Amino acid sequence: MRISMTVNGRAVSGEVEPRTLLVEFLRNQLGLTGTHVGCDTSQCGCCVVHVDGVSAKSCTMLAVQADGCSVTTIEGLAQGGKLHPLQQAFHEHHGLQCGFCTPGMIMSAADLLQRNPDPTEHEVREWLEGNLCRCTGYHNIVKAILAAAQTMRGMAKAAE
Amino acid sequence: MYAFNYHRPASLAEAARLLASNPEAKLLAGGQTYIPTLKQRLARPSDVIDIGGLAELKGITEEAGGVTIGAAVRHAEVAGSALVRRLIPALASLAEGIGDPQVRNRGTLGGSIANNDPAADYPAAVVGLGATVRTSKGRAIAGDAFFTGMFETALEPDEIVTAVHFPKPEKAAYAKFPNPASRYAIVGVFLAKTASGIRVAVTGAAPCVFRATALEQALAASWSAASIDSVTIDPSNLNSDIHAQADYRAHLVKVMAKRALAAAG
Incomplete structure (x- = not known):
């Protein structure tokens, strides 16, 4: 499936299987490896990103569910080279x-x-x-x- | 995760049609239980129908003095709702204690009750408040009749929860003894004084949420901790697992009932 979203202010799109997790899309297809996968059982929170401004575990969301959303990862937090x-x-x-x-x-x-x-x-x-x-x-x-x-x-x- | 087809229907009618025409299809709302289930390959749906964004399943409204909450309303929305806090504060605080903040940001009321996990929190509120579950088939199912067994409900295979109506109780409170790792209830007790009498719903203790009728009768006679003390909870139908033995769960039912009583006032 073709999906499009805004990640850290940048419009991105990609081709994914429906079973692709959001964290897999971020890490494997967009190369944003700052979002980590710690437990794979939705408990550890290493994969937390913001989806439309609200924190969510990106290992417990399908990439297709984020289609059309605005996603912020740890890479998107620093502004103008200055740490958040x-x-x-x-x-x-x-x-x-x-x-x-x-x-x-x-x-x-x-x-x-x-x-x-x-x-x-x-x-x-x-x-x-x-x-x-x-x-x-x-x-x-x-x-x-x-x-x-x-x-x-x-x-x-x-x-x- | 096994492969599946993904659908994001634009309306409840379309979702119902998709569900009815695909016998191996499953619904996805918040996904906080279902996605972990898929990841562990405990389920193999042919199609996943995402109803989490359907406008028809959203919204919290005042109705007949109580509140009606859409099936796709997220736990954080219930916890933060000024309307729920004003009319049924026990329901808002129950929602605030589910899982963790990220689970509450995604998980939904309809998903929780349709899944009917034996240790979930919402079933205790639905039974404890004598709520009514509304469905895509136009049915209004009484809370007492909705939860039929472990992970089983009165829903037909192609029926979708659309909303839950919670009547306003005179007073109510929920107390749970959470598993420290998962925050699921080892025992949770929802206690309410309603127009139709005292209701005590217990989750986490048995394979399915149930009403503790002995506690209800004792509290109807006298609304006091001494009434709770006077009751014996039979452990023979309660769960035993690595977290708690049945007799300990029986003990916790009374302790949580007393905490809920103190909180309800």
């Missing part, structure tokens, strides 16, 4: 060890912060229910997300 505040905060607060879960963590957190710009630590931890990290114990991930939230609130204020 979440990416910067993960760097500064050492919110990763091996880094495998990081793209999903950041895309999931970005969805949280667009809904709730000032989450409590508890709300951040609850939100990360669908993202597994097997290295760090989450502490620095949570710290990074709270720090990014603060930075982004400051940016929003400065823009007013």
